Amino acid sequence: xxxxxxxxxxxxxxxxxxxxxxxxxxxxxxxxxxxxxxxxxxxxxxxxxxxxxxxxxxxxxxxxxxxxxxxxxxxxxxxxxxxxxxxxxxxxxxxxxxxxxxxxxxxxxxxxxxxxxxxxxxxxxxxxxxxxxxxxxxxxxxxxxxxxxxxxxxxxxxxxxxxxxxxxxxxxxxxxxxxxxxxxxxxxxxxxxxxxxxxxxxxxxxxxxxxxxxxxxxxxxxxxxxxxxxxxxxxxxxxxxxxxxxxxxxxxxxxxxxxxxxxxxxxxxxxxxxxxxxxxxxxxxxxxxxxxxxxxxxxxxxxxxxxxxxxxxxxxxxxxxxxxxxxxxxxxxxxxxxxxxxxxxxxxxxxxxxxxxxxx
Amino acid sequence: xxxxxxxxxxxxxxxxxxxxxxxxxxxxxxxxxxxxxxxxxxxxxxxxxxxxxxxxxxxxxxxxxxxxxxxxxxxxxxxxxxxxxxxxxxxxxxxxxxxxxxxxxxxxxxxxxxxxxxxxxxxxxxxxxxxxxxxxxxxxxxxxxxxxxxxxxxxxxxxxxxxxxxxxxxxxxxxxxxxxxxxxxxxxxxxxxxxxxxxxxxxxxxxxxxxxxxxxxxxxxxxxxxxxxxxxxxxxxxxxxxxxxxxxxxxxxxxxxxxxxxxxxxxxxxxxxxxxxxxxxxxxxxxxxxxxxxxxxxxxxxxxxxxxxxxxxxxxxxxxxxxxxxxxxxxxxx
Numbered sequence: 049x050x051x052x053x054x055x056x057x058x059x060x061x062x063x064x065x066x067x068x069x070x071x072x073x074x075x076x077x078x079x080x081x082x083x084x085x086x087x088x089x090x091x092x093x094x095x096x097x098x099x100x101x102x103x104x105x106x107x108x109x110x111x112x113x114x115x116x117x118x119x120x121x122x123x124x125x126x127x128x129x130x131x132x133x134x135x136x137x138x139x140x141x142x143x144x145x146x147x148x149x150x151x152x153x154x155x156x157x158x159x160x161x162x163x164x165x166x167x168x169x170x171x172x173x174x175x176x177x178x179x180x181x182x183x184x185x186x187x188x189x190x191x192x193x194x195x196x197x198x199x200x201x202x203x204x205x206x207x208x209x210x211x212x213x214x215x216x217x218x219x220x221x222x223x224x225x226x227x228x229x230x231x232x233x234x235x236x237x238x239x240x241x242x243x244x245x246x247x248x249x250x251x252x253x254x255x256x257x258x259x260x261x262x263x264x265x266x267x268x269x270x271x272x273x274x275x276x277x278x279x280x281x282x283x284x285x286x287x288x289x290x291x292x293x294x295x296x297x298x299x300x301x302x303x304x305x306x307x308x309x310x311x312x313x314x315x316x317x318x319x320x321x322x323x324x325x326x327x328x329x330x331x332x333x334x335x336x337x338x339x340x341x342x343x344x345x346x347x348x349x350x351x352x353x354x355x356x357x358x359x360x361x362x363x364x365x366x367x368x369x370x371x372x373x374x375x376x377x378x379x380x381x382x383x384x385x386x387x388x389x390x391x392x393x394x395x396x397x398x399x400x401x402x403x404x405x406x407x408x
Numbered sequence: 409x410x411x412x413x414x415x416x417x418x419x420x421x422x423x424x425x426x427x428x429x430x431x432x433x434x435x436x437x438x439x440x441x442x443x444x445x446x447x448x449x450x451x452x453x454x455x456x457x458x459x460x461x462x463x464x465x466x467x468x469x470x471x472x473x474x475x476x477x478x479x480x481x482x483x484x485x486x487x488x489x490x491x492x493x494x495x496x497x498x499x500x501x502x503x504x505x506x507x508x509x510x511x512x513x514x515x516x517x518x519x520x521x522x523x524x525x526x527x528x529x530x531x532x533x534x535x536x537x538x539x540x541x542x543x544x545x546x547x548x549x550x551x552x553x554x555x556x557x558x559x560x561x562x563x564x565x566x567x568x569x570x571x572x573x574x575x576x577x578x579x580x581x582x583x584x585x586x587x588x589x590x591x592x593x594x595x596x597x598x599x600x601x602x603x604x605x606x607x608x609x610x611x612x613x614x615x616x617x618x619x620x621x622x623x624x625x626x627x628x629x630x631x632x633x634x635x636x637x638x639x640x641x642x643x644x645x646x647x648x649x650x651x652x653x654x655x656x657x658x659x660x661x662x663x664x665x666x667x668x669x670x671x672x673x674x675x676x677x678x679x680x681x682x683x684x685x686x687x688x689x690x691x692x693x694x695x696x697x698x699x700x701x702x703x704x705x706x707x708x709x710x711x712x713x714x715x716x717x718x719x720x721x722x723x724x725x726x727x728x729x730x731x732x733x734x735x736x737x738x739x740x741x742x
Contacts, residue, residue: 061724093726164591269724384729406728408719 055268082239083110083397134169247302323364363390444686472601526605552626583673604677
């Protein structure tokens with residue numbers, strides 16, 4: 049039995065589920081804010097095994113889903129310029145204002161390359177010195193450090209044809225915005241990957257200011273169940289705290305090296321979130337020392353294009369946990385993974401897609 | 409041996425030399441050697457089963473096979489899945505100018521070996537050479553003809569509630585081999601394609617098991633897609649148990665690393681067999697005696713509802729849908 053198998057051991061999960069069931073003396077509504085948690089809960093079948101009074105809500109944790117429609121319109125515009133656009137695969141099928149996607153543009157001849165890492169995009173720039181290569185920097189604190197490191201290398205090597213369109217977002221400010229908007233949640237399952245970078249500290253406002261328990265959890269079934277069990281225990285005792293249940297990966301102080309790299313290259317800025325709108329200090333922008341690589345400045349994108357809101361799409365309410373995906377009037381009617389209306393149905397990590405794909 | 413020139417596809421002397429020195433040398437038989445415009449096959453007695461497929465795999469040589477053997481196995485297997493005995497193949501090559509002739513010879517030689525193992529003859533063929541860049545090295549089309557061995561051909565629409573679902577071996581091997589090579593990632597372990605001709609094993613099976621409802625090879629789209637097709641065609645539900653799925657440890661690990669799901673990866677030497685429960689033991693005994701079926705096992709059963717869906721019972725005992733793949737599997741952000 050290897051390490052991963054241990055954390056998906058069915059016997060152990062069964063025991064944890066029993067413990068959890070006994071602890072649930074009243075309904076408990078928890079929100080996870082990580083696409084990987086959403087998928088893990090559905091894929092493992094945990095969702096179908098949760099006790100009835102455990103209510104699972106997916107928050108704004110899928111990087112594709114929270115990308116604002118104006119940001120989508122902007123990268124679709126970029127793809128139509130005389131550039132090579134490098135992106136993670138997730139963005140290929142996100143529809144823009146006129147339903148067009150990067151996949152459509154690629155078929156029409158746009159030069160779009162799917163990469164696994166921003167360093168692959170930098171290599172692309174090195175391999176094609178006569179073409180401008182723009183990498184779409186998307187994702188939370190998890191992905192941003194690698195993008196920062198890439199920009200750092202690009203600056204050291206004085207590369208002239210590499211740019212980043214920075215759309216990175218930060219998790220704690222979004223949680224704060226959600227709570228000040230009056231969302232009804234009894235506790236948070238915090239994202240393991242994001243926390244590996246930022247540590248435990250940035251979440252402490254959850255228990256201090258909002259009296260809510262929160263646990264940092266891993267992604268195997270045992271990790272998830274343990275983190276939820278701890279949440280319910282704190283809730284019942286009315287002793288809210290932010291607890292790290294994923295200590296084999298997450299240090300309380302986070303990853304100092306990654307944080308330093310983030311700080312060197314980026315600075316916080318106001319950012320647009322799908323469904324949540326503009327949230328102060330919830331995004332990252334490229335510092336002026338690195339502005340030569342900032343696609344917003346070099347490609348005239350300081351003002352994102354204005355777009356009309358998606359008609360009937362309730363992704364915003366879904367992201368806030370106000371609406372279950374299957375309560376949206378478009379769900380499984382106009383909106384399916386084959387023909388998605390909103391981003392929560394496009395992304396494999398979106399909660400609408402998870403409901404559609406996994407719920408029996 | 410040199411490089412392939414456009415001349416070789418001209419139809420003149422150079423073409424003739426290419427045909428004689430490479431194609432006839434390895435694939436020759438009484439039909440092909442005649443070099444007529446077409447071939448007359450007098451020997452076919454039962455209804456004819458026919459299938460065609462084009463092969464464009466990149467890289468053209470991979471651990472466990474190459475585009476030549478794949479072009480034989482893929483088409484032979486498709487013909488076999490209807491309950492037929494594949495007999496003849498046609499073979500069309502589209503070759504890129506500048507191709508290494510030694511490489512072409514290697515591929516054709518591999519085709520010949522694959523055809524001999526599958527007991528089929530290549531009876532007609534064609535070669536075109538196109539300018540550099542018009543194709544990627546070699547594209548091959550093969551069409552297979554076979555004789556139906558049953559009263560009626562098998563179909564994906566014949567699964568019945570109560571039937572058992574058997575898988576002939578491990579899944580994901582071919583797809584992961586190809587994808588990891590394309591991404592330039594080499595694993596320390598020996599992952600290789602499962603590309604193989606299944607027709608001989610299937611003939612043995614159909615000769616001995618009195619009732620088979622569905623046979624299908626989970627190629628592109630993988631096992632999940634194949635089961636969804638069967639569930640829709642037969643208007644039934646396939647209930648699969650995750651813990652029963654045969655997946656090699658190294659394939660599981662490689663998939664986790666690349667963010668891929670082995671259930672959606674292509675296989676080229678496996679089949680799904682659906683039949684009444686009473687014949688489960690007999691079918692498994694036959695499969696397990698054969699090298700190509702030694703890992704065969706029951707993976708689930710057919711039930712009446714939910715109609716057209718595949719339900720996966722996870723290792724934890726929970727249930728979820730196993731949906732069809734939407735487009736290609738793309739690398740994720742995190």
